[in-house]
Amino acid sequence: xxxxxxxxxxxxxxxxxxxxxxxxxxxxxxxxxxGFVDHRQEAIDGLPEFDAIRDAARDxxxxxxxxxxxxxxxxxxQVIENGGQVHWARDTEEACQIIAGICKEAQAKTVTxxxxxxxxxxxxxxxxxxxxxxxxxxxxxxxxxxxxxxxPSHIIAPAVHKTREQITDLFHEHHSPLGYTDRxxxxxxxxxxxxxxxxxxxxxxxxxxxxxxxLVAETGxxxxxxxxxxxxxxxxxPRVHIVTAGIEKIVPSLDDLAVLLRVLARSAxxxxxxxxxxxxxGPRRPGDMEGPEAYHVVxxxxxxxxxxxxxxxxxxxxxxxxxxxxxCPVYGSIGGHAYGWVYSGPMGSVLTPLLNGFDQxxxxxxxxxxxxxxxxxxxxxxxxxxxxxxxxxxxxxxxxSSGLGRLLxxxxxxxxxxxxxxxxxxxxxxxxxxxxxxxRGGLTWLPGASGWTGxxxxxxxxxxxxxxQWQSRKVRS
Amino acid sequence: xxxxxxxxxxxxxxxxxxxxPRTTARLEELRFRIQxxxxxxxxxxxxxxxxxxxxxxxxxxxxxxxxxAKDVESAVVKHLASMGLDAQWHLGSGPVLDxxxxxxxxxxxxxxxxxxxxxxxxxxxxxxxxTGTLVMCSGPTAPxxxxxxxxxxxxxxxxxxxxxxxxxxxxxxxxxxxxxxxxINLITGxxxxxxxxxxxxxxxxxxxxxxLLIVESA
Amino acid sequence: xxxxxxxxxxxxxxxxxxxxxxxxxxxxxxxPREQSCCGQPAxxxxxxxxxxxxxxxxxxxxxxxxxxxxxxxxxxxxLINKYPELFRHDVKWAGRAQNLADKTFExxxxxxxxxxxxxxxxxxxxxxxxxxxxxxxxELAIHQQPRALLQQVEGLSLRELEDGSACCGFGGLFSVxxxxxxxxxxxxxxxxxxxxxxxxxxxxxxxxxLNIAGRLRREGSDLKVFHxxxxxxxxxxxPAIGEAESEDTA
Numbered sequence: 034x035x036x037x038x039x040x041x042x043x044x045x046x047x048x049x050x051x052x053x054x055x056x057x058x059x060x061x062x063x064x065x066x067x068g069f070v071d072h073r074q075e076a077i078d079g080l081p082e083f084d085a086i087r088d089a090a091r092d093x094x095x096x097x098x099x100x101x102x103x104x105x106x107x108x109x110x111q112v113i114e115n116g117g118q119v120h121w122a123r124d125t126e127e128a129c130q131i132i133a134g135i136c137k138e139a140q141a142k143t144v145t146x147x148x149x150x151x152x153x154x155x156x157x158x159x160x161x162x163x164x165x166x167x168x169x170x171x172x173x174x175x176x177x178x179x180x181x182x183x184x185p186s187h188i189i190a191p192a193v194h195k196t197r198e199q200i201t202d203l204f205h206e207h208h209s210p211l212g213y214t215d216r217x218x219x220x221x222x223x224x225x226x227x228x229x230x231x232x233x234x235x236x237x238x239x240x241x242x243x244x245x246x247x248l249v250a251e252t253g254x255x256x257x258x259x260x261x262x263x264x265x266x267x268x269x270x271p272r273v274h275i276v277t278a279g280i281e282k283i284v285p286s287l288d289d290l291a292v293l294l295r296v297l298a299r300s301a302x303x304x305x306x307x308x309x310x311x312x313x314x315g316p317r318r319p320g321d322m323e324g325p326e327a328y329h330v331v332x333x334x335x336x337x338x339x340x341x342x343x344x345x346x347x348x349x350x351x352x353x354x355x356x357x358x359x360x361c362p363v364y365g366s367i368g369g370h371a372y373g374w375v376y377s378g379p380m381g382s383v384l385t386p387l388l389n390g391f392d393q394x395x396x397x398x399x400x401x402x403x404x405x406x407x408x409x410x411x412x413x414x415x416x417x418x419x420x421x422x423x424x425x426x427x428x429x430x431x432x433x434s435s436g437l438g439r440l441l442x443x444x445x446x447x448x449x450x451x452x453x454x455x456x457x458x459x460x461x462x463x464x465x466x467x468x469x470x471x472x473r474g475g476l477t478w479l480p481g482a483s484g485w486t487g488x489x490x491x492x493x494x495x496x497x498x499x500x501x502q503w504q505s506r507k508v509r510s
Numbered sequence: 511x512x513x514x515x516x517x518x519x520x521x522x523x524x525x526x527x528x529x530x531p532r533t534t535a536r537l538e539e540l541r542f543r544i545q546x547x548x549x550x551x552x553x554x555x556x557x558x559x560x561x562x563x564x565x566x567x568x569x570x571x572x573x574x575x576x577x578x579a580k581d582v583e584s585a586v587v588k589h590l591a592s593m594g595l596d597a598q599w600h601l602g603s604g605p606v607l608d609x610x611x612x613x614x615x616x617x618x619x620x621x622x623x624x625x626x627x628x629x630x631x632x633x634x635x636x637x638x639x640x641t642g643t644l645v646m647c648s649g650p651t652a653p654x655x656x657x658x659x660x661x662x663x664x665x666x667x668x669x670x671x672x673x674x675x676x677x678x679x680x681x682x683x684x685x686x687x688x689x690x691x692x693x694i695n696l697i698t699g700x701x702x703x704x705x706x707x708x709x710x711x712x713x714x715x716x717x718x719x720x721x722l723l724i725v726e727s728a
Numbered sequence: 729x730x731x732x733x734x735x736x737x738x739x740x741x742x743x744x745x746x747x748x749x750x751x752x753x754x755x756x757x758x759x760p761r762e763q764s765c766c767g768q769p770a771x772x773x774x775x776x777x778x779x780x781x782x783x784x785x786x787x788x789x790x791x792x793x794x795x796x797x798x799x800x801x802x803x804x805x806x807l808i809n810k811y812p813e814l815f816r817h818d819v820k821w822a823g824r825a826q827n828l829a830d831k832t833f834e835x836x837x838x839x840x841x842x843x844x845x846x847x848x849x850x851x852x853x854x855x856x857x858x859x860x861x862x863x864x865x866x867e868l869a870i871h872q873q874p875r876a877l878l879q880q881v882e883g884l885s886l887r888e889l890e891d892g893s894a895c896c897g898f899g900g901l902f903s904v905x906x907x908x909x910x911x912x913x914x915x916x917x918x919x920x921x922x923x924x925x926x927x928x929x930x931x932x933x934x935x936x937x938l939n940i941a942g943r944l945r946r947e948g949s950d951l952k953v954f955h956x957x958x959x960x961x962x963x964x965x966x967p968a969i970g971e972a973e974s975e976d977t978a
Binding site: 068103122193262295308343 | 514657
């Protein structure tokens with residue numbers, strides 16, 4: 034907490050500026066943008082029941098959250114009955130300790146991972162590496178990002194910010210020592226090379242760690258949804274399977290699961306259904322010829338329990354589909370890294386201050402046009418833009434927002450409550466601005482809004498306000 | 511560890527209500543809701559489940575043929591030959607496969623797949639017309655690695671096992687006790703990735719091709 | 729009529745056009761002097777106290793009118809959806825806020841749905857791209873209303889934008905606080921506008937239009953930008969938004 038709020042404020046803006054100037058990033062974002070939106074729309078056009086299913090999905094999530102303690106207990110009982118173990122972590126540090134402990138006990142050297150945002154939240158990879166293990170991300174996008182020494186920039190498309198040229202360079206650099214000396218540039222060849230390198234990792238790993246899209250209380254299963262099959266190879270092949278999940282991931286029954294699966298893939302990638310949706314529960318059963326000998330679930334709280342019952346509870350409905358990112362103009366302009374933490378886009382801007390502290394990310398709730406498209410596309414109807422506005426209210430009430438901004442806004446609001454005075458006071462700047470900009474039609478530079486005029490003109494205002502003109506018209510008539 | 515559990519549950523209860531633990535009666539209510547769970551909103555579509563299933567399966571890059579039960583072996587051999595592969599594969603199990611008598615023209619390995627497995631033949635417990643999804647359940651003779659490691663995954667589906675919605679598959683699984691197995695794998699088309707330039711490429715980590723043998727009822 | 733602060737200061741002609749349309753349809757117009765802004769800048773900055781003060785003024789100013797018509801989707805949304813929410817727990821004001829909300833309409837919605845207006849002879853020879861503003865589109869379902877009216881304009885043809893429901897990057901104070909981001913988003917929007925090969929951009933919200941016009945001007949584009957009311961009222965002879973004044977009108 035040594036960094037002042039002022040300098041942190043600059044950080045987001047600086048990162049955003051860098052992102053806007055990063056030509057590769059802009060190329061990658063431009064390529065991705067339309068696809069997600071169009072595919073989702075097509076998928077939804079093909080399902081007239083979509084809105085009714087969204088309502089049902091929201092209701093299921095609300096029901097679970099209102100009874101979360103009970104469902105967690107029922108879920109835990111089922112996991113134990115299946116022969117698995119449930120671990121509870123109050124914060125990310127505790128979660129890392131638990132997982133590192135399990136890996137050490139299993140004398141693990143290599144750990145494969147299926148994509149898991151909650152493990153990103155924990156910063157699990159560095160923790161395991163510090164404990165002497167080799168950690169290998171197996172989702173292709175996440176693997177690319179790992180090779181680059183970066184973090185995912187999108188919750189379902191971790192390497193959306195990388196161009197093919199960059200991926201070619203990364204593979205060449207990291208795979209040459211493994212004997213893949215040819216520099217491959219085509220998409221198919223790149224995928225094949227990663228398949229071959231990672232195949233070796235899958236079959237030799239000691240521990241597999243996956244996330245969970247859902248946890249089913251009915252059967253004690255964790256549900257993992259992928260298109261590549263990497264989550265399944267991570268779940269099935271190693272001796273030990275560890276599942277990491279936030280406590281809010283529970284669904285009561287398989288029928289509830291069906292409802293959520295119907296909205297998940299459509300919202301995320303525009304598919305009706307992802308290629309692989311798997312339910313894993315416990316270790317291998319007696320008589321099974323394969324499967325892990327041990328099955329652990331690590332449930333992470335990390336501030337989630339605090340959100341229940343409060344004005345941000347709806348955020349816990351999130352199923353991490355990424356639709357809000359894909360439809361956000363700000364995300365589309367700067368990508369995920371500029372947001373500064375694991376979660377980006379609208380859901381990240383709501384969640385980051387809640388989990389990391391309000392004073393940690395003052396910009397995020399403000400860097401939004403409140404266009405509401407995120408709220409419109411959310412499969413569980415989280416009112417994202419309304420929640421961002423609640424953040425702004427909280428910032429204002431806790432006096433976390435900038436002093437000068439508050440002063441200007443306060444003065445303006447004071448005036449706006451006194452319309453006659455307001456109309457008088459506004460006449461002067463109007464005249465001046467009209468004088469400078471009227472001829473051209475706009476101002477190319479405006480004191481106090483030089484940012485605006487950096488990229489566009491400020492259209493010149495009228496010489497006399499409507500209210501003034503209306504008064505004289507009335508007098509005339 | 512138990513302290514963490516109690517603290518988390520306590521924090522949830524404190525946020526939600528008065529912080530008191532759930533009574534047995536409240537837990538029973540939730541359990542009752544689970545046990546009596548019913549399908550909710552479901553997509554409507556035409557009655558021809560076979561046609562719908564095949565259409566959805568093809569839409570996700572799957573291939574299929576319709577055969578009679580006695581032709582399983584020859585169909586598999588022919589399909590593998592068309593891929594340039596020998597008549598050998600890893601074999602799963604299920605009512606159709608278990609009833610098939612394999613000739614000495616083929617080699618079947620009754621074990622899990624490994625890193626170099628070219629082909630595997632499994633049987634689906636059910637197939638969902640809604641999405642073109644195959645439902646595979648793990649068991650002593652049905653190792654899930656066969657679903658993910660081979661380049662070519664062949665799956666036998668009894669035509670009578672094609673159901674309308676996902677929830678209908680759950681009903682079958684609950685009845686058969688398959689929900690108690692370790693793995694339920696829902697498979698919809700071959701493996702793919704969009705992680706390079708958001709463009710679909712097949713054969714990411716799992717099977718490059720998925721071929722169905724839809725077996726007509728005897 | 730609730731003028732909106734932007735129409736008042738930046739483009740009075742929008743308000744005059746609205747007045748003209750309503751008068752032609754037989755409405756008697758009152759423009760209370762006790763109005764300035766709907767309070768969005770404060771609301772969107774999280775300053776509820778100031779917003780409440782401004783809102784009370786607006787509620788009072790229009791308490792005696794039958795209808796309140798607003799030539800802006802986003803300001804109408806503030807009166808219709810945000811005020812009742814602000815006063816939800818205020819026994820004294822909740823009813824008054826709801827009362828205002830119930831009789832408030834965005835201009836094109838009012839013309840189409842309340843009045844069923846048929847426009848008098850009006851023409852605009854141009855190919856127009858219509859920009860749906862976000863609050864209007866998503867909070868008030870304004871989409872078909874302006875299009876229905878524009879269809880009655882002689883010589884006008886409409887083009888739809890690709891990804892038309894995307895934001896233009898204005899966002900009120902957002903465009904001042906995060907100008908780089910806002911500039912980026914509006915330049916994307918202008919790219920999509922250019923793709924339609926339209927010669928005019930129309931919309932129902934002055935905020936978006938000022939933003940778009942400012943960017944087009946900077947790009948050196950000669951596309952004209954008008955508020956939909958100006959076209960419907962036939963008031964398109966003068967300079968478009970952000971356009972230089974010709975000698976005689978200055």
